[in-house]
Amino acid sequence: MSEEAGWSVHLRPSLAELRRYEVSLAQPRARLHANECPEPWPAAVMVEMAGLLQEVELGRYPDLAPERLRRLFAARYGVGPERVVLGDGSDEVIAMLLTALAGPTGRPSRVLVPDPSFVMYEHSARALGLEVHRVPLTAALELDPGAMRAALAALAPALCFLARPNNPTSSLWDAGLILALVAEFPATVFVIDEAYIAYAPGASLWASDRPANFVLMGTLSKVGLAALRVGFCVAHPALVDALERVRHPYNVPGPSAVLAEAALTRFHAAQEGMIARTIAGRSRLLEIMKKRLPGAFVFPAFANLVVVRLDPPAAAPRLTAALAERGILIKDLSRLTRLAGCVRVSVGTAAELDLLDEALGALAPGVLG
Numbered sequence: 001m002s003e004e005a006g007w008s009v010h011l012r013p014s015l016a017e018l019r020r021y022e023v024s025l026a027q028p029r030a031r032l033h034a035n036e037c038p039e040p041w042p043a044a045v046m047v048e049m050a051g052l053l054q055e056v057e058l059g060r061y062p063d064l065a066p067e068r069l070r071r072l073f074a075a076r077y078g079v080g081p082e083r084v085v086l087g088d089g090s091d092e093v094i095a096m097l098l099t100a101l102a103g104p105t106g107r108p109s110r111v112l113v114p115d116p117s118f119v120m121y122e123h124s125a126r127a128l129g130l131e132v133h134r135v136p137l138t139a140a141l142e143l144d145p146g147a148m149r150a151a152l153a154a155l156a157p158a159l160c161f162l163a164r165p166n167n168p169t170s171s172l173w174d175a176g177l178i179l180a181l182v183a184e185f186p187a188t189v190f191v192i193d194e195a196y197i198a199y200a201p202g203a204s205l206w207a208s209d210r211p212a213n214f215v216l217m218g219t220l221s222k223v224g225l226a227a228l229r230v231g232f233c234v235a236h237p238a239l240v241d242a243l244e245r246v247r248h249p250y251n252v253p254g255p256s257a258v259l260a261e262a263a264l265t266r267f268h269a270a271q272e273g274m275i276a277r278t279i280a281g282r283s284r285l286l287e288i289m290k291k292r293l294p295g296a297f298v299f300p301a302f303a304n305l306v307v308v309r310l311d312p313p314a315a316a317p318r319l320t321a322a323l324a325e326r327g328i329l330i331k332d333l334s335r336l337t338r339l340a341g342c343v344r345v346s347v348g349t350a351a352e353l354d355l356l357d358e359a360l361g362a363l364a365p366g367v368l369g
C-alpha cells in the first residue's frame, strides 16, 4: 500500500480534474504574457515608498481590515466603507464569494461563466466542488444574449462572473445587456470584475444605486501594484456581512496596505501617468501587430492586452514558441473556446515593444506560413 493511500481518500474529488496554476519562471527580455502594468514607478516614488515601509512594525499584526484603505475604495465608489471587502488580490475575493454562496449542504451552488474568461472563476469554484457552467462567447468575443438568458433561466446560478473588460479577449461587453441581466435575474449575484477598467476610461458599470445582486470587483494588480496583492469588492451590506464571516483576519499584509494607501493618494498622479503611457503603448502594440502580421485579424482591445487571430491557426503555437526563443513571452490561446489560432500579447514598455517589433520583423518564413 502506498504511503498516501490512507489519507488521500479524504481529498475532494473535484481536485482530481484541476491543474496547478503554473507560470513561466524564466527571466524573459519582454514580459508580454501577464497583463501587468508594464510601466515602472518613478524612481523618486520608489524612494518614498521605501521610507514608508520603514514605519511598518513587522512584529505586529496588521489591521484586521485596513480601515483607511477601505475608506479610500469606498470614497472612489461613493459608498460607505461598510460596503467594501478587501482581499489578498481579487483571487481571494473570488474565493470568498464562492465560499459564502456555496449553497446549503448537499446542494452545491451553480456558477455561470462566459467562455473564455478569467480562469480563476472556474478553477476556484471547482476546487470547492461547485457546478460550473460555461456559456460560449460569440465569434466576435461578445456576450451571447440569447445563450446567457437561457442559461440563467435554466440553471438559476448563485453567481455569474462577468469580467469587463474581459481577460483573455480584451473585449468590453455590452453594458445595456449586462444591466438588463442583473435586473432580470435578481436571484443570481452578478460579479462585475473591473480588473482592467483603468484601460477603458469612463466605462465602469458602477453606480451607487445598483441592485443588491450587483457586486463590483476590482484589483490594484493591473495598475502597477501586482506585487501588493490587493483586491476588493463593493457589495450590498448583507452580502458584505456574509463575506466578512468567511474572510481570514489580517488578509491584507501590512506593507501592502501602507503602499496601496500611498498609491491611491499622494502617488495617484504618478500612477495615472503610468496608466496613460500603457494606453499609448496599447495603440503602438496594435500598430505593430497590424504591420508585422498583415494576414492576421487584430481584435478591438479595451484592456492592457491585444488578441490576434493568425491564419493558419497552427501559426499561434509556432509564433509563441519562436518569440519565447528570443526571450519574449506571449500567450498562445489557441486551445480556448472561440480562440483557435489566437495569441494574447500584453502591452509592454517602449523597450519591450521595440524588441517585439524587431523579433516579428525577423521571423523565419515558416513560422507564420
Ligand SMILES: Cc1ncc(COP(=O)(O)O)c(C=O)c1O
Residues within 6 Å of the ligand: 035, 088, 089, 090, 091, 092, 118, 163, 166, 167, 193, 195, 196, 218, 219, 220, 221, 226, 229, 230, 231
Ligand atoms: C479578469 C481578472 N480578474 C481578476 C484577476 C486577478 O487579479 P488579482 O491579482 O487581484 O488576484 C485577473 C488576473 O489576471 C483577471 O484577469
